[in-house]
Amino acid sequence: DGGITQSPKYLFRKEGQNVTLSCEQNLNHDAMYWYRQDPGQGLRLIYYSQIVNDFQKGDIAEGYSVSREKKESFPLTVTSAQKNPTAFYLCASSRPVQGSKNIQYFGAGTRLSVL
Amino acid sequence: GDSVTQMEGPVTLSEEAFLTINCTYTATGYPSLFWYVQYPGEGLQLLLKATKADDKGSNKGFEATYRKETTSFHLEKGSVQVSDSAVYFCALGGQGGSEKLVFGKGTKLTVNP
Numbered sequence: 001d002g003g004i005t006q007s008p009k010y011l012f013r014k015e016g017q018n019v020t021l022s023c024e025q026n027l028n029h030d031a032m033y034w035y036r037q038d039p040g041q042g043l044r045l046i047y048y049s050q051i052v053n054d055f056q057k058g059d060i061a062e063g064y065s066v067s068r069e070k071k072e073s074f075p076l077t078v079t080s081a082q083k084n085p086t087a088f089y090l091c092a093s094s095r096p097v098q099g100s101k102n103i104q105y106f107g108a109g110t111r112l113s114v115l
Numbered sequence: 116g117d118s119v120t121q122m123e124g125p126v127t128l129s130e131e132a133f134l135t136i137n138c139t140y141t142a143t144g145y146p147s148l149f150w151y152v153q154y155p156g157e158g159l160q161l162l163l164k165a166t167k168a169d170d171k172g173s174n175k176g177f178e179a180t181y182r183k184e185t186t187s188f189h190l191e192k193g194s195v196q197v198s199d200s201a202v203y204f205c206a207l208g209g210q211g212g213s214e215k216l217v218f219g220k221g222t223k224l225t226v227n228p
Contacts, residue, residue: 004158006158031214033214033215040220040221041220042204042218042219042220042221043159043204043218045215045216048214048215050214058215090158090159092158092159094214103149103161103164104159104161104214104216105161106151106158106159106160107158108156108157108158109156109157109158
């Protein structure tokens with residue numbers, strides 16, 4: 001089945017530690033995105049990538065880093081510089097197709113907590 | 116910049132009640148508009164969309180009409196079910212060739228039997 005797989009489902013970070021969230025898609029989509037979801041704040045864009053080896057900062061990129069070495073994969077690293085990392089992280093992908101531009105498909109999310 | 120404003124929740128209804136969740140937007144140009152739904156502990160799923168003025172999106176009994184004159188895209192359902200309990204997000208996108216979406220803050224709906 002085609003889809004977006006995020007792992008792990010739950011993740012715990014210690015003080016000063018970097019952690020990496022995985023996002024893999026087998027939909028053959030060109031664009032991928034990372035969002036952060038906090039209660040009552042909706043989704044905020046962290047980073048996005050429209051093609052391999054290229055990515056852009058979103059609205060809240062500070063304290064995060066990404067890479068896009070393969071079309072299928074877009075891992076997000078939450079660095080120790082992110083002082084408030086506790087949130088639900090969602091990965092999405094999209095592919096511009098006639099009549100369905102901008103539809104984003106989401107993974108099931110990773111819940112990150114600080115120990 | 117572009118923005119989306121949704122009615123604040125939570126919204127609590129009895130089964131078979133009529134649902135309206137208001138959504139208004141601010142954007143230059145002609146964005147596409149979306150409603151996404153998030154069930155507890157899951158990611159978002161596209162519920163419906165509209166790409167131009169006066170388009171009506173519909174799915175699973177939900178409807179929303181793209182109103183350019185009032186910059187609105189209100190979500191409606193004539194008879195809600197317990198299984199409709201979820202968080203609903205209004206979003207806009209398609210500006211300037213970008214794939215980015217701008218989301219509202221979400222409205223939590225609880226339907227009681």
